[in-house]
Amino acid sequence: MGVRYIYHFEIAALMFMMVLLLHFLVYRQLPLVRTRIFAAFLISSMAGCAFNLCSSLGCMHPDKVPLWLNQILALLAFLLEAVSSFLFFWYILQLCGRGAKWKNRVLQIGAVPFFTMVLLILSTPFTGWMFSFDRQGNYVSGAWSSCGYLCIAGYALAEFIILMVNRKEIRRNNQIIIALFSLLTITCTVIQVNYRELLLNGTTKAIVLLLIYISTQNPGSLVDGVSDRYNELAFRIMVRDKTEHGQSFAAVHIHLYKFNRISAAIGYKNADGILEQVGRFLAGIGGEENTYRTQTHEFALILPAEEETVKKAVNAIRERFGQKWNEGNTELMMDADIVTACSPRHFKSVSEMNALRDYMLECANSKGAGSLVMADDNLKEAYMRLNKVEQAISEALEKDSMEIHYQPIYSMKDKKLVAAEALARLRDDVLGNISPAEFIPVAEKNGTIIELGRQIFEKCCKFIAKELIPHPELGISAVHVNLSVVQCIQPDMAEQFIEIIEKYQIPPGMINLELTERMTLDATDLMRTHMKKLGEYGVRFSLDDYGTGSSNCAYLIDYSFGMVKFDKQMMDSYFDNESAHFILKNEFKTLKGLGIDIVAEGIETKAQVDKLEEEDMNYIQGYYFAKPAPVQEFLKLIQAQNVQKAAY
Ligand code: C2E
Ligand code: MG
Ligand code: MG
Numbered sequence: 001m002g003v004r005y006i007y008h009f010e011i012a013a014l015m016f017m018m019v020l021l022l023h024f025l026v027y028r029q030l031p032l033v034r035t036r037i038f039a040a041f042l043i044s045s046m047a048g049c050a051f052n053l054c055s056s057l058g059c060m061h062p063d064k065v066p067l068w069l070n071q072i073l074a075l076l077a078f079l080l081e082a083v084s085s086f087l088f089f090w091y092i093l094q095l096c097g098r099g100a101k102w103k104n105r106v107l108q109i110g111a112v113p114f115f116t117m118v119l120l121i122l123s124t125p126f127t128g129w130m131f132s133f134d135r136q137g138n139y140v141s142g143a144w145s146s147c148g149y150l151c152i153a154g155y156a157l158a159e160f161i162i163l164m165v166n167r168k169e170i171r172r173n174n175q176i177i178i179a180l181f182s183l184l185t186i187t188c189t190v191i192q193v194n195y196r197e198l199l200l201n202g203t204t205k206a207i208v209l210l211l212i213y214i215s216t217q218n219p220g221s222l223v224d225g226v227s228d229r230y231n232e233l234a235f236r237i238m239v240r241d242k243t244e245h246g247q248s249f250a251a252v253h254i255h256l257y258k259f260n261r262i263s264a265a266i267g268y269k270n271a272d273g274i275l276e277q278v279g280r281f282l283a284g285i286g287g288e289e290n291t292y293r294t295q296t297h298e299f300a301l302i303l304p305a306e307e308e309t310v311k312k313a314v315n316a317i318r319e320r321f322g323q324k325w326n327e328g329n330t331e332l333m334m335d336a337d338i339v340t341a342c343s344p345r346h347f348k349s350v351s352e353m354n355a356l357r358d359y360m361l362e363c364a365n366s367k368g369a370g371s372l373v374m375a376d377d378n379l380k381e382a383y384m385r386l387n388k389v390e391q392a393i394s395e396a397l398e399k400d401s402m403e404i405h406y407q408p409i410y411s412m413k414d415k416k417l418v419a420a421e422a423l424a425r426l427r428d429d430v431l432g433n434i435s436p437a438e439f440i441p442v443a444e445k446n447g448t449i450i451e452l453g454r455q456i457f458e459k460c461c462k463f464i465a466k467e468l469i470p471h472p473e474l475g476i477s478a479v480h481v482n483l484s485v486v487q488c489i490q491p492d493m494a495e496q497f498i499e500i501i502e503k504y505q506i507p508p509g510m511i512n513l514e515l516t517e518r519m520t521l522d523a524t525d526l527m528r529t530h531m532k533k534l535g536e537y538g539v540r541f542s543l544d545d546y547g548t549g550s551s552n553c554a555y556l557i558d559y560s561f562g563m564v565k566f567d568k569q570m571m572d573s574y575f576d577n578e579s580a581h582f583i584l585k586n587e588f589k590t591l592k593g594l595g596i597d598i599v600a601e602g603i604e605t606k607a608q609v610d611k612l613e614e615e616d617m618n619y620i621q622g623y624y625f626a627k628p629a630p631v632q633e634f635l636k637l638i639q640a641q642n643v644q645k646a647a648y
Contacts (some may be wrong), residue, residue, distance in 0.1 A: 003059060003060065003138075003139065003196075003197055004196075004197060005056040005057075005059070005060060005197050005199055006197055006198045006199060007053055007056050007057070007199050009199065009200060009202070009203040010049055010056075010199045010200075010201075010202040010203060011053065011054065012203070012206075013049055013202035013203040013206035014046065014049045014050055014053065014202060014206075015208050016206040016210065017042065017045060017046040017049065017202070017205070017209060019044065019211065020042060020206075020209055020213055021042055021043070021046060021594035022040065023213075024213070024217075027219040027220075028219060028288065028289070028306040029217075029219055029221070030219070030222055030230065030234050030236060030238060030289070031238075031239065031289050032238060032241045033094060033241055033245055034094035034095070034216075034241065035217065037087055037091045037094060038091060038217050039088050039349055041084055041087040041088050041091055041209070042209055043419075044080050044082075044083045045084045045202065045206070045209060046179070046204040047076075047080050048080030048081050048083070048084050048201070048202070048205075049201070049202030049205070049206075050075060051073055051076040051080055051200065052077040052080075052081070052199060052202060052272075053199070054073050054077075055070065055073035055074045055076075055077045056199060058070040058073050058074075059074070059138070059139040062133070062136060062137030062139075063137070064139055065137075067133055067137050068076055070137065070139070071125060071133065072132060073182070074131055074139065075121060075122075075124065078121045078124075078130055078131075078148060079118065079121050079122075081148065081152070081201060082114060082117040082118060082121065082148070083114075084205065085112065085114075085151065085152050085155045086111070086114040086155070086537065087215050088155070088159070088181070088205075088208070089110050089155045089158065089159060089389070089557065090107060090110070091212075092159045092162055092163075092178055093106055093107055093110075093162065093571065095170055095171075095174045095178070095216065096162065096166045096169055096170055097166065097168075097169030097170065098166060098169060099244065100244045100245060100246065103244075106162070108167050110158065111564055113151050113154060113155070114151075115153050117147065117148065120144055120147060124142065126180055127142075128140075128142050128143075129140045129143060129144040129145075130144055130145050130147070130148065131145060141196070146193070149189045149192060149193055150604070151170065152185060152189055152201075153186050155185075156181065156182040156189075157182065157186070159178050159181065159182050160178065160179065162178070162183035163178040163179060165184070172196070173215040173216065174215070174216055176211075177208065177211050177212055177215065177216065179404050180207075180208065180211065181204075181208040181211075184204045184207060184208065184329045185204055188200045188201065188203075188204045198248055205618060212455065213448045221233065221235070221236035224279075224293040226272050226275050226276065226293070227275045227276050227278070227279030227293045227294045227299075227579060228276060228280075229282075229283065229291045229299070230289075230291065230292040230293070231290055231292065231293060231294075232293070232294045232295065235290060235292040235294050235300055235302075236350050238292075238302060239251065239302070239343070239350050239353055240320065240349070242302070242343065243343050243344070243347075243348055243349050243350070243353075245341075247362065248305040248342065248343060248344060248345075249304065249305050249342070249343055250302070250303045250304065250305045250309075250310045250340055250341070250342045250343075251300060251301075251302060251340070251341055251342075251343065251347075251353055251357070251586065252286075252300060252301040252302075252310065252313060252314065252317075252338065252339075252340045253294070253298060253299075253300050253305060253338070253339045253340075253357050253360075253361070253366070254278075254282065254298065254299045254300070254301070254317060254336050254337075254338050255295075255297065255298045255336060255337040255338075255361055255385050256278070256297040256298065256299075256334060256336050256338070256367045257336060257337055257370060258335075258337035258369075259271070259296075259297035259332070259398075260296075260297065260336070260450050262274075262332065262550065264333065266327070266330045266332065269328075270327045270328050270330050270641055271321065273327040273328065274325055274327050274332075274334070275293070275464045276301060277325060277327065278325075279291060279293060279299060281320055282299050282301060282317070285301065285313050285316050285317065286301035286302070286313060292303045292403060292533070301313065305342045305343075305345075310340055310342075310374070312430045314338055314340065314372060314374075317336065317338060318336075318338065318370075318372065318502050321335060321336045321370065331457055332413065335369035335370035336370060337361060337364035337365065337369070337370065337371050337372075338364070338371075338372045338373070338374075339357060339358070339360035339361055339363075339372075339373045339374070339375075340352065340372075340373075340374045340375060341353065341356050341360065341374075341375035342375065345375075346375040346380055346635060356375065356383060357475040359383050360375065360379070360467075360627040361373075363379070365617055385423060385431070386442060388428070388430065388431055389428075389431070389434055389438060389439050389442050389566060390442055390446055390448075392426055392428035392431060392434060392439070393426065393439055393442065393446075393452065394444050394448060395428075396426055396452075397448060397452060397455070400455055401427075402424055402426060402452060402455060402456060403424070403426075403427065403457075403630065404422050404423070404424060404425065404426040404456060404459050404460065404463070404631070405422075405423050405424075405425050405626065405628035405629055405630055405634070406420040406421070406422055406423070406463075406479070406628060406629060406630075406631065406634040407420060407421045407423060407617050407621060407626060407628040407629070407634075408420050408476075408621070408625055408626050408634070408637065408638065408641075409421060409480070409599060409620070409621045410619060410620045410621070410625050411618070411619055412612070412613060412619065412620065413618065414615050416475055416641070416642050417475070417476065417625065417626075417638055417641055418475060418476065418477055418478070418619075419476060419477060419478040419479065419480060419481065419512065419619070420476055420478075420479050420634065421479075421480040421482075421514070421621060421628075422456065422459075422460045422463075422479055422480065422481050422482070423436060423482070423628045424436050424439075424440070424452075424456055424482075425628075426439050440482075440484065444482075444484050444485070444486045447486065448486045449486045449487060450486060450487060450490060453483065453484055453486075453487040454487075454496065454500075456481065457481055457497060457500055458500050460479050460481050460511075461480065461500050461501060461504040461506055461511075462504060463631060464479055464504065464506045464510050464511075465504040465505065465506050467631065467635060468510070469510075470508060473642075473643050474635070474638045474639065474642055474643065475638070475642045475643075476560050476638060476642075477509075477539070478509070478510050478511070478512045479510060479511065479512065480512045480513075480514050480542060481511065481512070481513055481514065482544065483512045483513050483514060483515055485516075485518065485527075488515070488526065488527040488530060489526050489527070491526065493530050494529070494530040494533040494534050495533075497534060497539070498533075498537055499532070501537075501539075505518070507538070508534075508537050508538030508539045509538050509539075509540065511539045511540065512539075512541070512542055512563070513534070513539060513540070513541050513542070514541075514542045514543075514544040514565065515527075515541060515542070515544060515561075516543070516544045516545050517543060517544075517545060517546060517547075531560065535560055540563070541560065541561050541562060541563070542561060542562070542563035542564065542599070543556065543559075543561040543563070543564045543565065544565045544567070545565065545567045546564045546565060546566055546567075547566060547567075547570050547584075547587070556591070556594065556596060561596060562596065562597060563596065563597045563598070563599060563618075563619075564591055564596050564597070564598055564599070564600060565599040565601055565621075566584070566598065566599070566600055567601050567602060568601055568602020569600050569602075569623075570584065571600050571601060571603065571608075572602065575608060575611065585615070588615060588617070592616075597618040597619065598617055598618050598619070598646060599618065599619040599620070600612055600617050600619070600620050600621070600622075601621045601622060602621075602622050602623075603620045603621065603622030603623075603624050603625075604622055604623045604624050605624060606624065608622075608624065609624060625641075
């Protein structure tokens with residue numbers, strides 16, 4: 001009879017790991033690199049534990065087990081111990097948010113002790129370095145046997161160091177697992193060195209495997225309950241895995257157009273049924289493991305990057321959405337916007353993919369329901385420009401360098417320039433002059449319009465205080481400032497504006513805020529409150545670009561606009577198109593009847609001015625009088641037009 005090993009914990013651990021393996025095989029697993037490593041770690045730990053048990057039992061009964069078998073069992077137990085330790089080290093690396101390059105370098109360094117151990121173990125039958133068997137067949141530890149423990153403890157320590165170095169990039173539950181494993185392994189190694197007969201390696205691994213399986217590798221946390229597809233977290237993990245490993249693939253997003261309206265109409269139970277059907281249909285196209293429900297009304301497929309494959313899938317999806325969907329007694333038609341992009345050609349990370357997806361969905365949305373947008377070089381270029389515009393905006397914000405140009409407004413009654421519209425100008429060293437028609441919507445979408453609008457408003461107030469109030473002879477009694485809807489939905493917008501007006505001590509009546517029709521539809525109650533507060537304070541309001549949205553005279557009265565502006569497009573049609581002329585003529589009359597002043601924008605010729613004079617227009621703004629100009633140029637123009645002409 002050889003050494004008496006205490007192997008009972010290992011038997012329990014082995015059974016534990018078998019149950020885990022069974023669960024792992026039965027449940028749908030996300031095909032990630034780290035899932036494959038986890039599977040290999042689980043199997044090698046299980047096999048290692050089994051061989052260690054058999055080897056220990058064999059060593060306990062050298063009289064019953066042939067020597068060659070004991071030698072093989074011990075060799076395999078040692079080898080699998082080294083393999084599973086290295087695999088866990090590899091798995092830990094996968095949990096770090098670091099780039100693939102860093103991970104590969106650390107993995108290569110981590111492979112050195114592994115291969116050294118393998119060499120030591122494989123040479124043991126000839127050298128006896130790790131272990132040997134005496135003449136009676138008893139197990140004898142080799143001179144280098146401590147190397148095995150050292151290697152295991154070394155990996156545990158390395159994992160702990162990786163955790164400390166990357167703690168910001170590693171999620172909290174993963175941090176706990178790594179720390180716990182390191183602690184358990186080191187404790188177990190210390191126990192093993194002192195009580196070699198107590199077998200604990202498999203137990204440690206079983207505990208850690210269980211912890212990983214219920215947190216990081218938990219298949220349940222990656223499945224969406226409604227559609228029974230993988231969820232958004234799974235999609236992000238998958239895309240991150242693929243981009244980090246440099247794999248090329250196509251991401252296809254299928255956005256169900258206005259599905260919230262559909263679900264409100266057919267009921268949430270039926271809507272869930274439809275979502276489940278869509279998920280099943282998409283899984284039929286892309287495969288179960290490649291189909292995800294990424295948002296409430298959005299699915300995604302991960303496909304091979306070949307153009308033909310993507311086109312084939314997209315065509316099949318579009319064809320299906322051209323037909324009816326049935327759920328319960330409900331039959332309905334649904335539109336889906338589809339956007340596709342490939343990695344690494346169009347995006348190289350999850351965040352890049354999400355930003356590009358948002359951009360493409362917006363493009364699809366502007367094209368109408370059920371549109372298809374496939375990323376190509378032109379789209380990528382437009383998207384890159386958008387990013388550069390965003391950068392130019394944030395630089396301008398940081399340096400407070402947004403310029404304001406002023407365009408005069410001419411009064412038909414006073415026969416002189418009486419007001420000015422402030423128009424923002426953005427200059428970028430690379431892109432040159434960027435039109436507000438391009439950068440204002442970008443600033444609205446990314447939220448920078450709030451601070452930008454505040455800076456613009458402050459600049460206008462400063463201009464009034466510094467250049468207009470001390471020079472009443474210029475005759476400019478108001479400055480029009482354009483507002484964005486995003487500014488109007490800030491709860492403290494009115495207070496902020498009043499604070500700025502008071503800071504520069506300007507009469508509130510010199511400020512005329514221009515809102516667009518779309519804003520009155522979008523902003524509603526909060527905007528009404530701001531208008532009321534600012535209106536009572538003395539600020540005036542104009543409705544800009546009247547007629548380009550869904551015109552409705554009723555809200556003109558409702559919102560107390562004192563002025564309405566017709567943009568260049570409307571005025572051009574007024575001059576060129578007979579029926580538009582007729583409609584606008586009546587519109588002018590109605591507005592006048594309501595006591596609202598009218599401004600004609602985009603007036604470029606004398607003939608147009610003359611025609612408007614017949615119409616009894618209140619104000620005119622356009623290149624005929626002046627283009628928007630920087631402060632000094634604008635002041636010079638007003639001086640020449642209003643002051644010098646009057647003196648003459
Ligand atoms: P808007 O408020 O309707 O401004 C009038 C636009 O018409 C200005 O374009 C002006 O330069 C242009 N315009 C005026 N007269 C003529 C003309 O005779 N011929 C032609 N071809 N164009 C004329 P701009 O400066 O490019 O601004 C475009 C739009 O960008 C503005 O339309 C406004 O909606 C927005 N915007 C400009 N500055 C700001 C700002 O500070 N804040 C916000 N929220 N929007 C702004
Ligand atoms: Mg305007
Ligand atoms: Mg306008």
